[in-house]
Amino acid sequence: MSLVSTWSNLDSAAFLTPFILCCSPFLLLYSLYRLLRVPNRVEKRIRRFSQAVASHPVISHRGGYPENTLSGIRLAKKKGYRAVEVDLEFTKDGYPVLLHDPSVNRTSDGTGNLRDLTFAQARQLDFGIKFGAQYAGERIPTLQEAVALCKELDLMLILDIKSNRRRSARLLREMCDQDPQLCDYLGVISFYPDLLYLVARTNPELVCAAAMKDWEFTWNMDGSTRHDHWWRQALAPFFDIAVSIVNHYVLWRLIELPFVGLYKKEIDDDKLEFWRKRGSEVIVWSMGEEEAHEFQKTVKLPVIVDISPLDQ
Numbered sequence: 001m002s003l004v005s006t007w008s009n010l011d012s013a014a015f016l017t018p019f020i021l022c023c024s025p026f027l028l029l030y031s032l033y034r035l036l037r038v039p040n041r042v043e044k045r046i047r048r049f050s051q052a053v054a055s056h057p058v059i060s061h062r063g064g065y066p067e068n069t070l071s072g073i074r075l076a077k078k079k080g081y082r083a084v085e086v087d088l089e090f091t092k093d094g095y096p097v098l099l100h101d102p103s104v105n106r107t108s109d110g111t112g113n114l115r116d117l118t119f120a121q122a123r124q125l126d127f128g129i130k131f132g133a134q135y136a137g138e139r140i141p142t143l144q145e146a147v148a149l150c151k152e153l154d155l156m157l158i159l160d161i162k163s164n165r166r167r168s169a170r171l172l173r174e175m176c177d178q179d180p181q182l183c184d185y186l187g188v189i190s191f192y193p194d195l196l197y198l199v200a201r202t203n204p205e206l207v208c209a210a211a212m213k214d215w216e217f218t219w220n221m222d223g224s225t226r227h228d229h230w231w232r233q234a235l236a237p238f239f240d241i242a243v244s245i246v247n248h249y250v251l252w253r254l255i256e257l258p259f260v261g262l263y264k265k266e267i268d269d270d271k272l273e274f275w276r277k278r279g280s281e282v283i284v285w286s287m288g289e290e291e292a293h294e295f296q297k298t299v300k301l302p303v304i305v306d307i308s309p310l311d312q
């Protein structure tokens with residue numbers, strides 16, 4: 001019996017079925033990967049960002065002092081910073097502004113959540129007075145004002161986005177369409193991998209950075225619980241684990257992830273090696289100027305710094 005006839009005598013279905021069963025998950029995964037992967041359009045810009053953080057290896061946290069204000073950004077420039085990180089939020093009527101907390105209580109003379117305030121209402125509040133009498137009258141800046149100032153001062157602007165995924169992604173698309181140069185000095189950092197993915201998908205030319213901290217969605221910095229409802233708090237660790245898995249094993253396969261922001265107390269050689277192998281530069285957050293100075297004597301990594309006022 002020839003080989004050919006043996007071959008044809010085999011029940012081809014019986015032969016192919018296990019083959020298809022074995023391959024299809026991989027084929028499916030690969031198709032999914034090709035479908036979801038955002039093509040790299042950021043290489044040139046990554047270099048600009050890398051140079052900015054390497055030549056003066058610090059980024060001013062929350063803009064500067066007072067935090068998330070135009071004066072704060074000017075102070076960062078005055079102190080020689082090449083990049084500032086600010087927080088993006090939206091008012092009730094949809095204006096993009098700089099604010100860290102959901103509420104204006106801590107940083108202004110007013111009270112309430114930003115999402116319940118119109119831009120006109122938020123603009124009336126004083127966002128400087130709590131940081132010192134000399135800052136009285138500081139107004140909440142719009143994103144556009146911050147962008148214009150950073151352009152004027154030749155600063156890299158990194159937006160920390162925590163909410164309003166779609167709205168933020170769409171807004172950045174519109175802004176980049178209006179001013180194609182914008183993407184050269186604008187980047188996005190977030191704790192939310194889905195948000196980063198959406199931003200990258202909508203704006204493949206924006207430089208993205210994933211911020212990470214162990215149990216970020218379960219515990220606050222001061223060790224208090226993150227959520228009001230017990231069941232949310234109980235589910236939070238599972239969310240944290242899922243986010244961590246996505247950050248470490250999925251996100252950088254789908255989008256360019258030139259930077260990751262790691263919390264200063266969680267840096268170790270294994271983590272540095274892990275991200276180096278994946279082509280992501282590690283940025284450390286966050287510490288005061290003194291601490292950053294000491295830190296950088298031993299660890300040569302860019303740091304996000306809480307800057308202090310000039311007269312201190």
Ligand SMILES: *[C@@H]1O[C@H](CO)[C@@H](O)[C@H](O)[C@H]1NC(C)=O
Pocket residue numbers: 103105111112
């Ligand atoms: C802000 O202040 C108001 C009035 O004092 C208070 O009702 C509200 O709970 C505060 N919000 C936060 C988030 O602390």
